[in-house]
Amino acid sequence: MIFSLEKQNGVVTILLHPKRVTAEIAREFKDSLFQIIEESTKKNIVIDLAAVEFMDSFFLGAIVSGLKKCRNQNGDIYLAQMPKSLRPLFELMNLDEVFKIFPTREEALQSFLIS
Numbered sequence: 001m002i003f004s005l006e007k008q009n010g011v012v013t014i015l016l017h018p019k020r021v022t023a024e025i026a027r028e029f030k031d032s033l034f035q036i037i038e039e040s041t042k043k044n045i046v047i048d049l050a051a052v053e054f055m056d057s058f059f060l061g062a063i064v065s066g067l068k069k070c071r072n073q074n075g076d077i078y079l080a081q082m083p084k085s086l087r088p089l090f091e092l093m094n095l096d097e098v099f100k101i102f103p104t105r106e107e108a109l110q111s112f113l114i115s
Contacts, residue, residue, distance in 0.1 A: 002029055010042040011112045013080075013105060016052050023058035030062035034069060043075020046108040050081035055089060067099065076100070080108040 102108040
């Protein structure tokens with residue numbers, strides 16, 4: 001299982017399970033993410049990265065594609081609990097300026113509820 005879902009106050013949280021998220025599962029994740037976006041009424045999603053130790057560019061691309069689709073439908077994707085090992089990848093691609101990144105899942109959820 002690549003991920004599990006939690007729903008709270010109209011926000012969908014995706015909890016990624018693998019330690020390594022790579023091209024092997026990127027397509028499946030992207031398809032699932034697009035389906036979640038289509039089925040969600042508020043289009044607000046938190047991706048919890050706590051379990052992830054490594055992410056390749058293919059998987060990162062799947063998340064960015066989801067962000068574009070979500071924002072085109074007046075929603076957003078926030079990232080939570082990003083491990084230090086992933087931070088350089090996001091900074092290198094300047095994606096730390098594109099995504100809102102929160103230290104905890106609760107803070108990400110609260111941010112959606114406040115806005």
